[in-house]
Structures are given as structure tokens and as C-alpha cells.
Amino acid sequence: MAGLVIVGGSYAGLNMAQAARQHGYGEPIVMLTDEQYLPYHRPPLSKGFLTGDSDVESLLIKGEKFYEDQQINVVLGARAEAVEREGRVVTKRGVFAFDALGIVTGTRAREIPVPGTDLDGVVSLRSLADAEAIKARMDKVRAVAIVGGGFIGLELAASFAKSGIDVQIFEAAPRVMARIVGETISDYVEQRFASEGVALCCGLGIEEIEGRNGKVAAVRDTKDKRHPVDMVVMAVGATPNTELVEPLGLADQFGVRVDVNGRTLHPGIYAAGDCAFGPNIFAGRDMRLESVQNATDQAKAAGAAIAGAEFVNDAVPWFWSDQFDMKLQMVGFVEGANRQVVRGSIEDGKFSVFHLKDTRIVCIESVNAVSDHVAGRKLLKLPHSVDPEMLRDTSVKLRDLVST
Amino acid sequence: MPKIVYKTHEGKVYEVDVPSGRSVMLGATSQGVPGIDADCGGTLSCATCHVYVAQEWAEKLPPVEEMEDELLENTACERKSNSRLSCQIDVTDELDGLVVEIPERQF
Numbered sequence A: 001m002a003g004l005v006i007v008g009g010s011y012a013g014l015n016m017a018q019a020a021r022q023h024g025y026g027e028p029i030v031m032l033t034d035e036q037y038l039p040y041h042r043p044p045l046s047k048g049f050l051t052g053d054s055d056v057e058s059l060l061i062k063g064e065k066f067y068e069d070q071q072i073n074v075v076l077g078a079r080a081e082a083v084e085r086e087g088r089v090v091t092k093r094g095v096f097a098f099d100a101l102g103i104v105t106g107t108r109a110r111e112i113p114v115p116g117t118d119l120d121g122v123v124s125l126r127s128l129a130d131a132e133a134i135k136a137r138m139d140k141v142r143a144v145a146i147v148g149g150g151f152i153g154l155e156l157a158a159s160f161a162k163s164g165i166d167v168q169i170f171e172a173a174p175r176v177m178a179r180i181v182g183e184t185i186s187d188y189v190e191q192r193f194a195s196e197g198v199a200l201c202c203g204l205g206i207e208e209i210e211g212r213n214g215k216v217a218a219v220r221d222t223k224d225k226r227h228p229v230d231m232v233v234m235a236v237g238a239t240p241n242t243e244l245v246e247p248l249g250l251a252d253q254f255g256v257r258v259d260v261n262g263r264t265l266h267p268g269i270y271a272a273g274d275c276a277f278g279p280n281i282f283a284g285r286d287m288r289l290e291s292v293q294n295a296t297d298q299a300k301a302a303g304a305a306i307a308g309a310e311f312v313n314d315a316v317p318w319f320w321s322d323q324f325d326m327k328l329q330m331v332g333f334v335e336g337a338n339r340q341v342v343r344g345s346i347e348d349g350k351f352s353v354f355h356l357k358d359t360r361i362v363c364i365e366s367v368n369a370v371s372d373h374v375a376g377r378k379l380l381k382l383p384h385s386v387d388p389e390m391l392r393d394t395s396v397k398l399r400d401l402v403s404t
Numbered sequence B: 001m002p003k004i005v006y007k008t009h010e011g012k013v014y015e016v017d018v019p020s021g022r023s024v025m026l027g028a029t030s031q032g033v034p035g036i037d038a039d040c041g042g043t044l045s046c047a048t049c050h051v052y053v054a055q056e057w058a059e060k061l062p063p064v065e066e067m068e069d070e071l072l073e074n075t076a077c078e079r080k081s082n083s084r085l086s087c088q089i090d091v092t093d094e095l096d097g098l099v100v101e102i103p104e105r106q107f
Helices: A011-022 A064-069 A128-138 A151-162 A183-195 A243-248 A292-306 A370-379 A388-392 B024-030 B066-072
Strands: A004-007 A029-032 A072-075 A080-084 A088-091 A094-097 A100-103 A107-109 A143-147 A166-171 A199-202 A206-212 A215-221 A226-228 A231-234 A238-240 A255-257 A269-271 A276-280 A285-287 A318-323 A326-332 A339-345 A350-357 A360-367 B003-007 B013-017 B050-053 B083-085 B099-101
Touching: A004 A011, A011 A029, A011 A072, A011 A100, A011 A292, A064 A072, A080 A243, A100 A292, A143 A151, A143 A226, A151 A166, A151 A183, A151 A318, A183 A199, A183 A318, A183 A326, A183 A360, A215 A231, A243 A269, A269 A292, A326 A370, A339 A388, A350 A388, A360 A370, A370 B066, B003 B024, B013 B024, B066 B083
Parallel strands: A004 A029, A004 A100, A029 A072, A100 A269, A143 A166, A143 A231, A166 A199, A255 A276, B003 B099
Antiparallel strands: A080 A088, A088 A094, A107 A238, A206 A215, A215 A226, A276 A285, A318 A326, A326 A360, A339 A350, A350 A360, B003 B013, B050 B083, B050 B099
């Protein structure tokens, strides 16, 4: 038997392999990654890794011993170049035959058509190698322009500001993190960044990156103002890596199409994580999610299916982001909500915004209110109802307020 | 190097040498000790590295801080008086021989 070949080595790849083994898959498992590291935690790359709190070894999700014990053969530096319908993956490090194939290729930083993105000093952050390159520049850099006010842009901005670098953020939308959070959180975060001395311009994009001797010298914004900087971070979202299975007709502009078990249209080929577009049971519609939680849970379902077992991925989507001393945690989706209640104190920087559809909580956005978030992760899964006014009373625990 | 003893729910025992300064969570994930998921990588976001610390060790550990306390309120397995998140226990020479039990599940 040729076994399972997994293309991609991050959360989804690791969890797919692990779940397949847990459910009794006994064939060989090969994980092909184009990187030089075993699967590692990505969220710290924009935070602790840059400010010096974590090193490469502490980033690894599992140590070498795990892969030996689980008989998962990780091939580093093996970028997959083609998938052949007959059941082979072609890489520079050899051809790998498969019975089952897992596509967990993730995303890459989205590019925007702005002149100057090829200059030295224009960077983006997806991988550990990217983070190392940014870290190596940080000593010399005095002023940075960050294009994009999403999670990665804001996290990087906070890390740079902490290191004494001047930071200016350009966000073309009217508010930060507009795709992910509601207005209350955006407002709060914008004020927090302003108080840390970060220049944050919403509703303002960049027109051009200007260079001198091949290096970044300035950015020119969409109002034609010039800002001298020596580094530019492009943080304007991500594009799913679907090219490998496009020739097989398994992907479109939304991502690699999958069902609830991570099956693509081609028998034996599965996909999970940031690159996969498929049904989300909680949301009741198809979507592509970029998150650790989704990659992990989707891959567990796919790994189970590969082993011939069933694992229903009905997880409530959750996300987190750490910026300065703010621990932002989101569970559920704001869409469909018709009412909002704030629990806790915005002034003290410890609160949650509850989004409700009538008496049902559909989303909780927390700032330094961990217990609301974790309670929400259990609660939102269940049918429940709550008196919205009661949510304001922080002396009563969330789970005691809600009847399920 | 301090030795940390992990006991799984099934009764398997793993003795792992963990360098001082690393967390008890990392000691497990780096050496293939099963049952400590640590989905968030130690950023106090997930509560999937829950352990029960052997009673004789419980009071030798630094106290539970607020965020850890809130996360422990919502672990998959029951919170007990000796519950900790293993990502919040940094290994020191004084913790040589620390025994932790891993709960049945983390999510």
C-alpha cells in the first residue's frame, strides 16, 4: 500500500496525520512540507518570536519523537509540484505514490498591484522564515509602514512599537479588523493603538512604495502624502494555495472544495485548513476560514475519514489575537445578530461584546475576558436563551445566566 | 536536567528530562507524551494542556494567575483543586521529579 501523503506541514497536516493514526490508520504516512521545519506554531511569529520571548524549538507543535512514535515520515524541503491523477505527488525530492492524499497547503500573503513591492525592505509574514527575515531587519529599522489593519498587521505593529520602532498603519477600510470583529472592538483597539503612539490611518491605502538604490525609502498614500519609512509590511490578507489541485478540477477562487469530512470531489483526495472551502456546521453555510481552530478541527474530521471512521466537526469557530496587553478572543460570527450587549468594563480594558439574535448569543468578542470566551465556546454549541439585560451583571457567571 | 513525570489517563508513565525554563507543556509536546494537546502553543487561549499536579507538588508551584484561573473554569475534564495548565508551569531545578497526571481528554 502507498498510504497517505499529506502536502503541507502545519496544523492541518499534523492533525490530519494524528487523527488518521488515532482512528487506526495503519498504512504509511508521509508529510511533505516545503519548509525546513517540523510543523510549528504560527501565531507567536508576529509577537513573542519577534520580541525575543520564544525560539524555534519552543515553536514546534510536536517534537521529533512524536513523528517517530506515530510513524509519520516528514520530508522537509519537499515542495509539491504536481499531483497526478494516477496517485502520485511529484516533488524535487522525489515522487510519492498515494492511496489517500491530504491537501493542507494553507495560504500565502495576498499581493496587491502597487508599484514598488519588489523593493528590498518590502516584507510579508506567513512563515517562520518570513519572521526570521523580519527579525533580522528589526535592529536597523527606524520607521515601518504596515499595509493592512487585520490581525497580522496589528500584531506586528504592536511588536514593532514595543521595540521602539515608529509605526504607521494604513487600512483601506473605514476601521481595523472590519472583516473579523464588530465596531465596538475596532473602536477600542484603534484607541489603544493611538495611546501607544502608533499612527493608524483608516480609510487610507497606499498608492506606491518609493525606493532609493533598490531599497524602500517611503510610501505614498492614496491622498498623495509621502511617508519616509525603511520597511513596508504587506498584511492585506491571504490567498489560498489551490494551484496543485486546480488541474484536477478540485478548486475554484474560493478554495479547495470539500464536504464536512474534508473529502474533495476526487475519491481519496482530502483537504483541510486555510485552503479548504466547505460546509461549516455552526454557521450553516459553506466558507473558508483562516484559523488554528478550523485547521485543527477540519483536519481531525478528514483524518478520521481517511481511516474509515467518522468525526463530526461541529466546533464553534474561535479566533484569538494578542496586541499589546489586549487578549482579543472571538467565538462565533457577528452575522445575523440584531442586538449587542457589553459585559464588563471597557474603561478597565476587561470586557466582552455579546452579539445576540433575539435571546440567543451568536458571537462573543472578548478583551482580556477569558472566562466569557471559553464559556462561550461551550455555550454557543448548544441551543440556549438568555435575558440580554442580565448579561451586564458580571457578578453572575455566564453559565449561570443562560438556560440551555 | 530536571525530570518531569507524566502519567496518562490510561496509566502509562513518561519520564522526561525538561530543561529549566521550558514549560511542563513543552516538555510533553516535544517528547511525544500523548494527551497534552496545547492547541494554542502556550498563549493562554485554549485550555487544552490541563494537568492534575500530584498533591505533594501542588503547593510548590507558583500560584494560579487570573487568566489561567478563568481558563481552568472551562476545561474539558473536571477542574480539581490541583488543576493547572501545564503551559503556565515553568520547569526549575526545584521541580525535579514533579509528577503530573493528564486528564482523559482536553476538548
